[in-house]
Amino acid sequence: xxxxxxxxxFVMGAILDYFxxxxxxxxxxxxxxxxxxPEVEYxxxxxxxxxxxxxxxxxxxxxxxxxxNQQAAMCVERGALESVKLASGVWEAFCSSSPGTVFNTAxxxxxxxxxxxxxxxxxxTLMLLSADDFEAELQMNQxxxxxxxxxxxxxxxxxxxxxxxxADVDREPEPPSARRVASRAIALAAVSERGLLENEAxxxxxxxxxxxxxxxxxxxxxxxxxxxPEEWKALQRPVGRLERQDAIDAVWRIEGLAILAWALRWYxxxxxxxxxxxxxxxxxxxxxxxxxxxxxxxxTLRAPEELASMREHLLAFHWRMRDFSVRPHSMDFVQFSKxxxxxxxxxxxxRIIDNDxxxxxxxxxxADTDEVDRVQSIAFERHRAINWLxxxxxxxxxxDTST
Numbered sequence: 579x580x581x582x583x584x585x586x587x588f589v590m591g592a593i594l595d596y597f598x599x600x601x602x603x604x605x606x607x608x609x610x611x612x613x614x615x616p617e618v619e620y621x622x623x624x625x626x627x628x629x630x631x632x633x634x635x636x637x638x639x640x641x642x643x644x645x646x647n648q649q650a651a652m653c654v655e656r657g658a659l660e661s662v663k664l665a666s667g668v669w670e671a672f673c674s675s676s677p678g679t680v681f682n683t684a685x686x687x688x689x690x691x692x693x694x695x696x697x698x699x700x701x702x703t704l705m706l707l708s709a710d711d712f713e714a715e716l717q718m719n720q721x722x723x724x725x726x727x728x729x730x731x732x733x734x735x736x737x738x739x740x741x742x743x744x745a746d747v748d749r750e751p752e753p754p755s756a757r758r759v760a761s762r763a764i765a766l767a768a769v770s771e772r773g774l775l776e777n778e779a780x781x782x783x784x785x786x787x788x789x790x791x792x793x794x795x796x797x798x799x800x801x802x803x804x805x806x807p808e809e810w811k812a813l814q815r816p817v818g819r820l821e822r823q824d825a826i827d828a829v830w831r832i833e834g835l836a837i838l839a840w841a842l843r844w845y846x847x848x849x850x851x852x853x854x855x856x857x858x859x860x861x862x863x864x865x866x867x868x869x870x871x872x873x874x875x876x877x878t879l880r881a882p883e884e885l886a887s888m889r890e891h892l893l894a895f896h897w898r899m900r901d902f903s904v905r906p907h908s909m910d911f912v913q914f915s916k917x918x919x920x921x922x923x924x925x926x927x928x929r930i931i932d933n934d935x936x937x938x939x940x941x942x943x944x945a946d947t948d949e950v951d952r953v954q955s956i957a958f959e960r961h962r963a964i965n966w967l968x969x970x971x972x973x974x975x976x977x978d979t980s981t
Contacts, residue, residue, distance in 0.1 A: 604655045604656050604677050604678075604703075605653060605655060605677060605678045605705075607627050607630035607705055608627050609678075610630060610653040610680065610705050610707070611623050611626050611627045611630065611707065613653075613680050614626075614651055614680065614707070615726070618722070618725055618726070619725070622719065622721055622722040622725060623722070625715045625718065625719050625722070626707060626711075626712070626715050626722075629707060629708075629711040629712075629714075629715060630705050630706065630707050631705070631706050631707075631708070631711075632655070632703055632704065632705055632706070633652075633703070633704040633706055634701075634702075634703055634704075635657070635659075635698045635701065635702040635703075635704065636698075636701050637698060638698050638699070638700060638701060639697065639698060639919060640697070640698050641662060641669055641695055641696070641697050641698075642695070642696055642697075642698065643694055643695055643696075644694040644695075644696055644704075650706040650707055650708040650709060651680065651706070651707045651712075652680070652704050652705065652706050652707075653678070653679065653680045653704065653705045654675050654676060654677050654678065654679045654702060654703075654704060654705075655677060655703040655704065655705050656677055656701075656702065656703040657677070657698070657699070657700040657701050657702030657703060658675065658676055658677075658699040658700040658702060659675045659679075659696040659697065659698060659699060659702055660675070660696060660697045660699050660980055661675065661694075661695070661696055662695050662696060662697050663695065669695070669697060669919065669920070670920065671697065671978075671980035671981065675696075697919065751968055751969030751970055752969045752972075753882075753885075753967060753968055753969035754966070754967070754969065754972075756842070756877040756878055756879045757874070757877060758804075759838055759841060759842060759877065759879060759967065760842060760873055760874050760877035761801040761804040761874065762804055762838060762966075762974060763835055763838040763839055763842060763844075763863060764796070764799060764801050764804075764863060764870060764873075764874065765796070765801060765804045765805050765809060766831045766832070766834055766835040766838065766974075767832075767835055767859075767860060767863045767865050768792055768795070768796045768805075768809075768813060768865075769805075769809050769812060769813070769828045769831050770828060770829055770831045770832040770835060770856070771792055771856075771860065771865060771866075772789065772792060772812050772813050772820070772825075772828055773812075773820075773824075773825045773826065773827070773828025773829035773830075773831070774829055774856065775788055775789055775792070775817055776817060776818075776820045776825035776828075777825055777829065779817050779818060785817040785818075786816055786817045788817075789813070789816070789817050791866060792813065792866065793813050793814065795865070795866050795870075796813065798868075799870055799871060799874060801874070806973065806974065806975055808824075808975070812824055812828055830955055830959050831959065832854050832856060832859060832959075833853075833854055833955070833956050833959035833960050833963075834959045834960060834962055834963035834966075834974075835854075835859060835863070835963075836848075836854045836859055836960070836963075837888070837892075837960050837963035837964055837967070838963055838967065839859060839862055839863060840880075840888070841879055841880050841885060841888075841967055842873075842877050842878070842879060842880075843878065843880065844862045844863060844873065845858075845859055845862040845863075847960075849929075850891075850895050850927075850928065850953075850956070850957075850960075851929075851936075851937050851938065851953045851956065852956075853952070853956065885964070885967055885968065886968075887924075888964055889964045889965065889967075889968055890920075890923045890924070891923065891924065891927050892957070892960050892961045892964045893920060893923075893961065893981065894915065894918075894920075894923040894928075895928070895935075895957050895960075895961070896957040896958065896960075896961040896979065896981050897918075897981040898911060898935045898942070899950075899953060899954045899957040899958075900954070900957075900981050901981075902942055902943070902950070903954060906943065907943055908932065908934050908941060908942070908943040909934060910933045910934070911925070911928070911930065911933060911934045911935050912925055912930060912933045913933070937949055937950055937953050958979060961979045961981075962974070962977045962979050965977050965978065965979060
């Protein structure tokens with residue numbers, strides 16, 4: 579008899595869902611359907627829950643079109659998928675979906691246009707609620723149909739505007755201008771320096787004055803509009819009051835800065851597994867110097883072919899680091915370089931030991947764990963920087979680094 583979303587049955591179910599997520603259990607059909615229709619009373623959704631089906635995707639590396647067979651809302655129950663698009667004959671990943679990801683919800687409301695291409699990163703189980711089953715349930719469950727008509731702007735009978743679905747997915751990357759890259763580089767330099775100030779405050783005579791000089795430098799250069807809200811907040815926060823993780827994240831931005839400075843021909847980054855040395859890079863971007871204005875006046879970028887080559891290198895690097903974090907054993911990286919899911923890449927830009935990527939003087943599977951973790955962070959930051967340079971996102975911190 580308990581039918582409202584505030585009822586004991588719903589509250590207990592929500593608590594159960596919370597602990598299941600906390601303990602890492604896969605989502606259930608009930609969680610899936612409730613997330614599709616959060617405004618609807620739970621008692622009205624039981625029929626839809628019973629109509630949920632499962633689709634097994636077992637061929638790792640296969641590219642599948644999830645919209646090919648039926649219009650459906652879907653949820654990843656187990657495994658992992660990567661959304662991909664074809665670019666110059668190569669499937670490129672632009673986002674990943676882990677257990678609990680819900681997508682294609684519009685498939686219940688209208689016919690979806692265009693493909694829904696995904697690569698199977700791990701053996702995956704999908705939960706599906708098809709548009710046909712949704713429509714059948716509405717025919718049988720009039721209270722649900724009436725409720726949905728009152729809260730949903732589009733009904734199941736209506737078709738979609740073909741330009742509405744996947745509009746962002748189909749957008750061609752728009753690389754930033756040289757001026758924008760230069761401004762972003764200066765912003766990253768300021769953020770990195772702010773993190774270092776927090777970490778090294780005890781050894782600086784007047785760290786708070788140094789922070790204020792950093793803010794004045796950025797303001798004087800006129801690039802405050804380039805700073806994201808969290809970056810500006812970090813610069814404004816007095817020394818000693820920046821959260822530890824925020825300070826760590828700020829310092830790591832220097833690895834991305836190295837790639838932007840390379841693209842602008844200001845700096846040559848160190849080897850793929852070596853940390854940037856802040857003094858050298860900060861000298862290149864003229865941090866805290868009025869001369870930085872000259873860098874912003876007429877910046878130029880490397881040729882698109884050079885940027886594409888760097889992206890290929892950093893994608894391969896990040897892929898190997900991320901793959902090793904999931905499957906920590908050796909592989910034939912040389913053979914992989916000749917034919918992999920994104921084509922092939924120049925293996926000569928890496929040091930190779932036992933046919934695998936070298937970290938320091940060891941093959942990756944024999945390298946020190948802390949060293950591997952450090953290089954994993956290098957790979958992530960540099961990959962984000964090159965993807966932003968290629969126009970994968972206008973907001974630097976939100977740039978995708980799928981591998």
